[in-house]
Amino acid sequence: MSKADLTALAAQLEEHLGDPHDSGSRIPFTRVLDHDENQEYPHAFVNQLRRWGVLDHTLPAAHGARADDIETGFNLMRLVARRDVTTATALVINVLGFLPAWVGGTDEQKRSLIEEMQRGRGLSWGLTEREHGSDLLANEVVAEKVDGGYRLTGEKWLIGNATVCDKVAVHARTGKRGGPAAHSILMVDKWLLDADTVEELPVEKLHGLRALDLSGLRFKGAFVPESARIGAEGQGLELALKSGQLARAVISSFAMSAADTTLRLVLDFTEVRVLMGDTVSDVPYSRRQLTESFADLMLADAVSLGAVRALQAAPEQISVWSSVVKYLVPTLLEKTMSQLNVILGARFFLRDHPHYGMHQKMLRDLMVANFADGNTVVNLRNIGQQLGGLLTSAGGAAPEVRQASAERAATLFGMDSELPPYEPVKQEMFSRGLDDALLAGPDAVRRLRVLAEDAKGNERDWLLKAADVADELLGRVASMSERSVALKAELGREYAQSTELFELSKEYCLLHATAACVLTFVHSHDVLEDPLPSGALLLLQMERLRKHLYPYESVTDQVVIDEVMRVLRHLHRENLLFSHWQFPLAERTVDDAATRR
Numbered sequence: 001m002s003k004a005d006l007t008a009l010a011a012q013l014e015e016h017l018g019d020p021h022d023s024g025s026r027i028p029f030t031r032v033l034d035h036d037e038n039q040e041y042p043h044a045f046v047n048q049l050r051r052w053g054v055l056d057h058t059l060p061a062a063h064g065a066r067a068d069d070i071e072t073g074f075n076l077m078r079l080v081a082r083r084d085v086t087t088a089t090a091l092v093i094n095v096l097g098f099l100p101a102w103v104g105g106t107d108e109q110k111r112s113l114i115e116e117m118q119r120g121r122g123l124s125w126g127l128t129e130r131e132h133g134s135d136l137l138a139n140e141v142v143a144e145k146v147d148g149g150y151r152l153t154g155e156k157w158l159i160g161n162a163t164v165c166d167k168v169a170v171h172a173r174t175g176k177r178g179g180p181a182a183h184s185i186l187m188v189d190k191w192l193l194d195a196d197t198v199e200e201l202p203v204e205k206l207h208g209l210r211a212l213d214l215s216g217l218r219f220k221g222a223f224v225p226e227s228a229r230i231g232a233e234g235q236g237l238e239l240a241l242k243s244g245q246l247a248r249a250v251i252s253s254f255a256m257s258a259a260d261t262t263l264r265l266v267l268d269f270t271e272v273r274v275l276m277g278d279t280v281s282d283v284p285y286s287r288r289q290l291t292e293s294f295a296d297l298m299l300a301d302a303v304s305l306g307a308v309r310a311l312q313a314a315p316e317q318i319s320v321w322s323s324v325v326k327y328l329v330p331t332l333l334e335k336t337m338s339q340l341n342v343i344l345g346a347r348f349f350l351r352d353h354p355h356y357g358m359h360q361k362m363l364r365d366l367m368v369a370n371f372a373d374g375n376t377v378v379n380l381r382n383i384g385q386q387l388g389g390l391l392t393s394a395g396g397a398a399p400e401v402r403q404a405s406a407e408r409a410a411t412l413f414g415m416d417s418e419l420p421p422y423e424p425v426k427q428e429m430f431s432r433g434l435d436d437a438l439l440a441g442p443d444a445v446r447r448l449r450v451l452a453e454d455a456k457g458n459e460r461d462w463l464l465k466a467a468d469v470a471d472e473l474l475g476r477v478a479s480m481s482e483r484s485v486a487l488k489a490e491l492g493r494e495y496a497q498s499t500e501l502f503e504l505s506k507e508y509c510l511l512h513a514t515a516a517c518v519l520t521f522v523h524s525h526d527v528l529e530d531p532l533p534s535g536a537l538l539l540l541q542m543e544r545l546r547k548h549l550y551p552y553e554s555v556t557d558q559v560v561i562d563e564v565m566r567v568l569r570h571l572h573r574e575n576l577l578f579s580h581w582q583f584p585l586a587e588r589t590v591d592d593a594a595t596r597r
């Protein structure tokens with residue numbers, strides 16, 4: 001979908017949903033908070049959004065729904081989540097339940113599941129077990145082969161929508177022996193099971209997403225017909241892992257939505273709150289913190305842009321892209337939220353403040369991006385397992401390999417470039433050393449220097465300085481390679497589990513993010529709307545990344561911060577999403593009196 005079409009679709013959804021501060025709108029913050037306080041599943045919000053077609057725009061057009069590109073649903077969900085992460089989660093769980101079929105089901109299975117969802121039926125994803133968490137190979141729910149199908153026994157726990165769904169995709173053991181081919185996926189229709197063979201477990205009380213139905217299912221010899229199996233017998237782990245790659249790339253949107261709403265609320269406060277003669281926004285320290293938070297969010301946006309588009313433009317590398325985004329975005333934005341807490345001051349502590357009460361909910365809800373669909377540690381481990389190969393090719397790939405990466409990068413980070421169709425069959429579990437972000441990074445920095453030559457005054461200086469910092473950060477590949485080789489020699493078999501490898505993996509994510517920011521700038525600068533692109537913002541993004549390595553060194557000055565503040569104020573005042581997409585948001589009530597309440 002072109003940038004213009006996606007923007008128009010996003011604007012339609014925003015207009016439909018209206019001002020979240022208006023209690024008469026369709027998903028107002030007041031009702032969202034009530035649902036949260038009362039732990040009451042948001043049926044009305046979910047139904048409303050399904051009727052509008054949000055789910056349909058997230059599911060494949062090729063099988064009867066409306067999505068050609070994954071990023072359409074990703075961005076619509078982002079607009080839902082900026083109002084209520086719980087509602088967005090409740091909706092997206094249907095997609096998670098569909099994923100194994102999307103990846104490995106027959107055309108008929110995909111078509112009929114989509115048709116069922118279009119008639120209001122709900123899916124969920126039954127992967128996790130209480131005893132085994134991330135250790136999927138140990139999963140014990142068993143599907144014993146019987147005449148015409150399977151008898152399913154065991155418990156799935158911490159399953160979103162387990163109570164309200166109609167069908168659940170269950171990851172169950174079908175093989176007698178252990179190993180990667182021991183499990184299969186069965187799409188279980190709860191309404192076709194004998195009453196005494198299935199039971200919903202109590203809904204859990206939650207820290208965040210309090211209104212979510214997070215519960216479980218216990219099966220006791222439930223009969224499931226063979227036709228309900230997705231993919232081949234023994235393919236369960238592969239389907240689960242490939243489904244997880246898409247889920248990981250997409251769930252980062254919720255963390256960005258939470259940070260967007262909080263930053264917007266904080267600006268509502270700092271722009272009108274006057275202390276000692278100045279608005280809080282104009283106090284230099286607060287101003288820097290606001291702009292840094294904005295730069296973090298835009299950095300997360302650039303990383304997510306590439307990761308979501310990689311599902312279509314570089315599916316062979318998705319194991320790396322999805323793990324980078326799943327580790328980096330929630331971890332980074334969690335810290336950003338802490339910074340914003342301090343600026344909002346005491347109001348951050350108030351649970352039901354009419355204007356700022358949403359912040360404390362967003363603070364809790366953001367964490368779902370940390371835990372669901374593979375926690376951050378598992379994702380770092382996945383990067384660690386591939387790190388040697390990734391560093392070797394990032395440092396020494398042949399010119400033709402770099403050239404191919406640079407060409408793909410133009411699609412990965414060109415917001416208006418047409419994407420190839422999503423073909424999950426092309427997803428790989430390991431990227432064989434390829435990461436187009438790092439491979440195309442040096443080319444992107446060269447392009448940035450060319451753009452700088454055409455720019456004038458401060459903009460020229462900022463772009464050149466951003467290119468210098470990017471060069472410095474990307475240049476760490478050589479030293480990382482040396483450290484990784486030395487560590488392997490020193491630790492031997494302990495290397496794979498070592499904390500040092502986790503730290504190297506974190507550093508790798510910073511390099512990937514550096515490249516993502518520069519690539520977004522060079523491949524999308526010509527389709528961005530005023531006040532973007534911004535050399536000052538890019539430089540501040542580079543500084544934010546560099547500060548993970550040198551926390552007390554700055555590369556920006558007050559002039560840069562003032563310019564980024566101008567960009568931020570523009571987006572806030574004009575009601576545009578804090579994103580390179582800059583979707584127009586619904587008008588919002590600016591309640592100046594709220595700073596005194």
Ligand SMILES: Cc1cc2nc3c(=O)[nH]c(=O)nc-3n(C[C@H](O)[C@H](O)[C@H](O)COP(=O)(O)OP(=O)(O)OC[C@H]3O[C@@H](n4cnc5c(N)ncnc54)[C@H](O)[C@@H]3O)c2cc1C
Pocket residue numbers: 093096124125126127128132133134135157158159160161209214368371372373374375377378381
């Ligand atoms: C809001 C929410 C919604 C969810 N929805 C669903 C759903 O719809 N369907 C579903 O199936 N599940 C769902 N889950 C479950 C969730 O996806 C799993 O709980 C999770 O992926 C399993 O990991 P765990 O955090 O429970 O940790 P565990 O796997 O028990 O691990 C505990 C800790 O051990 C460490 N660790 C684990 N593995 C490694 C490793 N390889 N290397 C190093 N350290 C490691 C980490 O520090 C980790 O935090 C949901 C969870 C939440 C919170």
